[in-house]
Amino acid sequence: MISSRQRSVALLVAGCFFMENLDGTIVVTAAPRIAADLNVSAASVGLVITAYLITLAVLIPLSGWLAGRFGNRAVFFAAIAVFTLASVLCAASPNLNVLVGARVLQGIGGAMMVPVGRLTVLAGTPKVDLLKLMSYIVWPGLVAPVIAPLAGGLITTYANWRWIFLINVPLGAVALVAAVRLLPASPRGDVAPLDWKGVGLTCAGLGGLTYTAHLVSTSTSSWTAIVVLGVLSALVLAGTARYLLHAPSPVVDLRTLRIRSLRRSLSGLCPFWLTVGAVPFLLPLLFEDVFGWGAVKAGAVVLTVFVGNIGIKPATTFLLNRYGFRRNLICASAAVAASVAVAGLFTATTPILTVLAVTVLSGAARSLGLTSYNALSFSEVPEDQMRHANSLAATVQQLFAGLGVAAATVALRVGAPIGSAVFGSRAPATPYTIAFLLLALVALLATAQAFRLPRDIGDAARQPHRPPTTDRTLSRPAPSSLDASVQRRGNLPR
Structure with a gap:
């Protein structure tokens, strides 16, 4: 309680x-x-x-x-x-x-x-x-x-x-x-000395990858610089992972990934967060640059995603307790993919109620999905490993949330040549259509991962629904201790 x-x-x-x-x-x-x-x-x-x-x-x-x-x-x-x-x-x-x-x-x-x-x-x-x-x-x-x-x-x-x-x-x-x-006041823990080498490697790799994402999101950046910095950052992160797996007291203990719920949750969370982080960046651009809406109107329409977030919130605990993490993550990630794909089909003549319905559905799916992923991450983590698991999960979430804007920018940039080559269209909306469809495919990676989840994963964090029993024998009152003692003595009539 x-x-x-x-x-x-x-x-x-x-x-x-x-x-x-x-x-x-x-x-x-x-x-x-x-x-x-x-x-x-x-x-x-x-x-x-x-x-x-x-x-x-x-x-x-x-x-x-x-x-x-x-x-x-x-x-x-x-x-x-x-x-x-x-x-x-x-x-x-x-x-x-x-x-x-x-x-x-x-x-x-x-x-x-x-x-x-x-x-x-x-x-x-x-x-x-x-x-x-x-x-x-x-x-x-x-x-x-x-x-x-x-x-x-x-x-x-x-x-x-x-x-x-x-x-x-x-x-x-x-x-x-x-x-x-x-x-409450919390005592200072007896922790190992700070792993300075791990800190340096982690900062270099994560900082380089985040700056690469910034370069991608700007229209003036050189693709050569982006590729070089991105490859170097990836190599540094690979070396960092190798070091952290073998260090006696690493700043982030990657060995916590041996915990099934944490590993499976983060593998699905990455493509899910990438899509979720990209859509709030793309939608206002579509509404303002293509539809010609003002910033306030575009922002107000995107804000209806919040309605879906709040609307589903009272039901998330019930849904997870009733149907489990696997089913809810399949539905949430598939709904995000579908809503993103439909958003790519919006035009300036699309009825506003249709747009609002899609954004509300997207918000509900986002809320259910991220609540499920976050709870699943820690559902099987022992108390003594919670500190490292929390640091790792927070790092992954922040990284992929930040990469969402970069993913949207890349999808938008490649949308124009793909639309021209495949569909022969140079309409202003075409790059956005392609971008949304590409992001929907990324969300489907999370759906595919959710299908591979064990059915019992995360059950430690659930209170499964148990239908009331109809067995008459279970509905009878239990015998009192006096009745039981009399039965043992054989004094009750047969």
Whole structure:
């Protein structure tokens, strides 16, 4: 049974998750205004986004060691404080260099805030309560990329771009007060010395791959530079994996992948997150560039994905308990693939109700899928391995969420030549149609992986539905102890 304190802590972590993800995406909308105000090019402002994402990617693996060394409560509290202070510095930045530095500081806070907060929620939680707690934590991360286009459009249209960061101040203050009141003091753990070599290799590989994704998402980047940096980053990550598998006390223990639920969950989560992260980037572009909608209207329509997220939330725990992880992941990933493919068929004359129906369905499938993946990840993880499993899962999620925009950009770029060569069409909507169809195929990889899941996987986190029995013998009252003793003595009539 989940206590009110556990629920409150989960909601606190959910709020922090929302802040972190919103700040990772909302700046995209405000980039032109920031560039004009700071007298720099719009392309230069891309560094503000990249610096934040790279810092998140390279420092999340450290979160587990810091939590073990200094305690969950201390690290979580410090992370919220750093994130809030950095938000103030971002808003007060007089030039681009200061803004980039403040964003790096903000990334440091974000890298510790959510993984350590989630670890606090997971610590000591019975497996059967994972579903409900994960449903609280997951959906804000889905909402942030969806609400960002509308929020960014409204703020930059009717206020100053600096309010994008200032809105974190009251949220951070509330989170700090809640953290002090809700989180119990956690003792410092007896952990091994920090694996500096592993930290260096992990930072180099993840940082290089994240920067490669940034280069892909910009139209001025050289494909030669992208390929070279991408290959080098992949080689570094391969060497890092080999090192981490053999190091006695690695910063991230890849040996936790021997746990069936964690390994199977992450293998499906990667293509799922890639698609989920790409769609909120592509839809507003389609609506604005091809349909000619304004930023506010496009953002409002994309926001209906949030309706699906919230609408399915009360049913996710029931669905997982009733039908298990395998069936729900098959349905969720297939529904995401179908909704993405249908989105590629939208035209300017498509009825708005049809568009809204597809976006709501997409939101419901996203919410069910990510809740399932997150709960499944930890359903079979022993308590003593939870710290490493949480760090690994958080790193993979952040990496593939960040790669979603790059995947959308690549799909959009190849959409034009494919549409011209295969369909002979040079219509403005053709690249988007091809891009959405390619992303739907990526989502189907998650569906294929879900079909291969064992039927009993994750059952430790479920409370399976048991229909009421109709056996008359089971409905009879149990004999009293006196009746039993009399029967043993043979005193009852036959």
